[in-house]
Amino acid sequence: MIASVSHSRNQSSERKRPGSVSIRDVAQRAGVSIATVSRAVNRIPTVDPELARRVWKAIDEVGYLPNTQARALVSGRSHLLGLIVSEITNPFFPELVQEFENLATAQGYEVLIGSTNYDSARTESLMRRLLQRNVDGVAVMTFGVEEDLVKKLVEREFPLVFVDAGPGLPNIHVLKVDYAEGIRQGVQHLAALGHRKIAFISGPLEQRSPRVRREAFLRAMTEIGIHVPAEHLVEGTHTMEGGIAAMERLLERGDLPTAVMCSNDMTAIGALHAIYRTPLKVPQDISVVGFDDIHLAQFMLPPLTTVQMSCKSLAAAAIEALRAGIEPDHPKAKQKEWPISTQIVVRQSTAFPPGSLPARMNKEPARPTKPRA
Amino acid sequence: MIASVSHSRNQSSERKRPGSVSIRDVAQRAGVSIATVSRAVNRIPTVDPELARRVWKAIDEVGYLPNTQARALVSGRSHLLGLIVSEITNPFFPELVQEFENLATAQGYEVLIGSTNYDSARTESLMRRLLQRNVDGVAVMTFGVEEDLVKKLVEREFPLVFVDAGPGLPNIHVLKVDYAEGIRQGVQHLAALGHRKIAFISGPLEQRSPRVRREAFLRAMTEIGIHVPAEHLVEGTHTMEGGIAAMERLLERGDLPTAVMCSNDMTAIGALHAIYRTPLKVPQDISVVGFDDIHLAQFMLPPLTTVQMSCKSLAAAAIEALRAGIEPDHPKAKQKEWPISTQIVVRQSTAFPPGSLPARMNKEPARPTKPRA
DNA sequence: GCGATTGCGGTAAGCGTTTGCTTCTTCGGT
DNA sequence: ACCGAAGAAGCAAACGCTTACCGCAATCGC
Structure with missing residues (x-):
């Protein structure tokens, strides 16, 4: 039970929100000074165990919660x-x-x-x-x-x-x-599948990180001896909307890539969406790779191959x-x-490019193939 | 330029983080008391405009930021x-x-x-x-x-x-x-399309809100005179994983519904995913309705019909x-x-049930007329 | 047995603000 | 010219806490 708590200086129990119990209330109830209460609360070893017990009991009884603001003020x-x-x-x-x-x-x-x-x-x-x-x-x-x-x-x-x-x-x-590592893995994964025309949808290039990611992509492509034509580099916004717009631009242009890497997963999801509106299918006609590995990535249709950056x-x-x-x-x-390291996570949005030799391994989902409207 | 700031009581400029400038520093620099600074900062009209100007100038010069903690402490x-x-x-x-x-x-x-x-x-x-x-x-x-x-x-x-x-x-x-309104709209939307077998994937039923949503669904169904068999009511967890599991249970059971309403969008996304793994297609074979209208909903494949609850x-x-x-x-x-009101947002995850009369509107080749189930 | 040491708890000075009260100045009224 | 009112700025207390410092009592050494 909670006895009435009050004293000369702090009439908190009357004036202010009930529940706003101060260290004084505890001190009074435990019959010690506020310094002792403070020391007990902070578990300073010099306080007598018996007193500490009394203090904790009082704290419990009056429902005391130390005020963090005050604490911060004095402790800095x-x-x-x-x-x-x-x-x-x-x-x-x-x-x-x-x-x-x-x-x-x-x-x-x-x-x-x-x-x-x-x-x-x-x-x-x-x-x-x-x-x-x-x-x-x-x-x-x-x-x-x-x-x-x-x-x-x-x-x-x-x-x-x-x-x-x-x-x-x-x-x-x-x-x-370490963007380079994961992105290189992504590029090599696509190259190993047989892709040569790999496009990249970047983030907003006025920002540093998107620039770095794009450069990592270009370097990885250069390493395996593939030149990336300018029309395969488009700028997105790191949002789904940006991914859709960027992918649409890619689809309009003449030389369709067989794979698209994206600067983040939301962009990739946008790209999937843009492709969904065409007769093309992922991954049979075009492979898509994301970046981030957000939780959602594995639940996309199809589940997204992506470069994981562990949050x-x-x-x-x-x-x-x-x-x-x-x-x-x-x-x-x-x-x-x-x-911070990054690494590829292979799921089902990547496959052999269309018309490549081992097309049967394109892991079609077991369902009646119909062109989507 | 910032002159050296220091005074007897507060040696902050030497002892503590630089950048931690107090009201005293401002007061000293402006040649007024801290009370005046405080009043100037709080735009109390009784302070002389000329003094206020001086104070603001000083504030600017020393880079003063009022300490919110202290403020909170005194103001409550x-x-x-x-x-x-x-x-x-x-x-x-x-x-x-x-x-x-x-x-x-x-x-x-x-x-x-x-x-x-x-x-x-x-x-x-x-x-x-x-x-x-x-x-x-x-x-x-x-x-x-x-x-x-x-x-x-x-x-x-x-x-x-x-x-x-x-x-x-x-x-x-x-x-x-007002769950009832939006959910009723959803049910009526499905019913108008011709659905009679409508399942519901709820949230975790030990929580109040999921229970309310489920009841709203049941009431709406009762209103249009459709009985919902127990096997068409499954419990999810308001997550994608829960949606997948629940949908799988629905798919295993004998009497396949032609439409599924979900207690939230994540559940619906899970359901879409589970259906994707089967030969069935959304919305031709089965319609899916979500709840929440998260931003992502419109970017699902297909874009999700859902009940909007405006955040x-x-x-x-x-x-x-x-x-x-x-x-x-x-x-x-x-x-x-x-x-808070709710309302249906129709997108492309809902359509006529398979085999229904106006099948040509299902964006599929017209089929011979069949009696309704 | 007495002074020195130690151990603990209380007192009070802050932390950076706001604000009631006081003081000082100025001005108007008579 | 004097008194009072009014306006503006300063003084100081308070917000709830931590902690340096001090004082008291008990203990120890010789």
Whole structure:
């Protein structure tokens, strides 16, 4: 049972929201000073076990919850982490958010999420709000930060993690995604199947990460000695709509590719959709490869072959990097670059190109073949 | 240019993170008291315009950002809103989050997001953390709150919004989704096409909202005089995996339905996937209807007919309800129930049942007339 | 047995704001 | 010319907590 709680200075029990119980209420009830309560709560070993028991009992009885704001104010650490993503509605990011949040929570942090929607004004205001909230650090996982914004932020000394930021930025943690590896695997997978005409739908090229992905593709193609004509390189927006539009452009042009690699899965899903509207079929007539390996990819029709970038490792590295920057004696405090690997996941949206020799191995689903309207 | 800032009490410029400039620094630089700075910042009209100008200049020069934590501590309002969702990786929720966040930000609030993953222990810990962070209010948009948790929360007097919570809970805002309307439209759409054997894949039935949806379906069917046999009612999990499993059960059973309504879009996508693995085709052999109208729905193959529940209005109502609870003189402070409407969106996953009279409209070659089943 | 040491708990000074109250200035009214 | 009112800025308390510091009592050494 909860006795009436009140004292001279803090009439919280009368004036404010009930449920807003302060450390004073606990102290009074346990018959100790607030300092002792604080020490008990923080499990400081110098407090007498008997007293600690009394304090915990009182805490339980009055339903005390330490006020994080006050704590943050005095300790200087808010245990808040900022997470900035490009677009929360792109399914890749919720998966990332989820992982990030789980990890953060496990370490006693809360997460403030913001999505920039590729709007730099929005990003800036978001960043300002995060700073006002005194976040302990920010992970900027947008795959498309404007370089000048980065510079601006770096000026404040502040734990900051970027993905794919350029090199040479001091004092910043960078998640270095090894696009080359996964994309090379994708290209080689297609080449091994016999494809020679492989198109690429990129993301928005004013952003760094899409550029890097495209270059990785071109390099991988060059490695196997295939020239990519300009009309097989189209720009998308990393959205389904962009994928549809880009694929349509590809379909209109004369020299139809037999395979299309996409800069992310949403683009690939858009491409599938655009192809679905034509008489062509995936993978018999045209193969499609995505990038990201979002959960949805395996449920596409057909299930999407894609390059996996593990958001689990992305999130883990981000958290680790932030903690290294925040917590004074973190083991990896010196590390500034965190490698993230990528790899191909073969599903059913890729097959031999049409008219190639071993066409029977095109794994047609067991169903009556009809041209789709 | 930024002159050296320092004073007796707060050596922040030396001790702490640079960039952590306090109101004192501004006051000193502008040659006024901190009270005046505070008033200028908060645009209190009693401050002399000339002084205000000086203050703003100083703010700009030293790069001052008011500390939200301190503000919250004294004002009692954190301008933080909690948003609890079931599962951030279900695409419906990011869309909701996005809307919610936009609206909240526009009103000067920040959002702390948490996903419960249908785990009540997790929910409870989440709620506790939100309370410790002193959020001004919480929107619980999980479509599956355990009733006892609700009761527990209600005890603390606290701005709280639920979706589909039971009636008779005093002092709580409820978003009342009118499932009946949209689902009836869906059923009637199918019936108008000629379907009589309509199955329903529900969500997890231990949750309230899935139960309500299922009942709405059954009532709509009863209204048009069709009995739904038990084997046409299967339980899913509101995930793609659940949709696949449920659809497979439906396909195994003897009496194949000609149409399937699903409790949400992810379930429907799973169902499409399961059907894809058979010789059957959507919509020629079987029609599928979803619920939610997530963005992805229109990009499915074929584009999904679904019942739209606007997450825009859901978010708007939630914010409005919370503000009504938080802000003392909000116009709608009395309103406790907020209606949300639903409606059918017809796309291409629904068509006439196989063998029905106007088969030529099924986008297939015309067939000889057959008696209806 | 007495002074020094140790162990614990309380007191109070902040953390960065807001805001009630006080003080100072200025101006109008008589 | 004097008094009072009004307006504007400053002082200081408070928000809920942590922690440096201090004081008290008990213990130890000799």
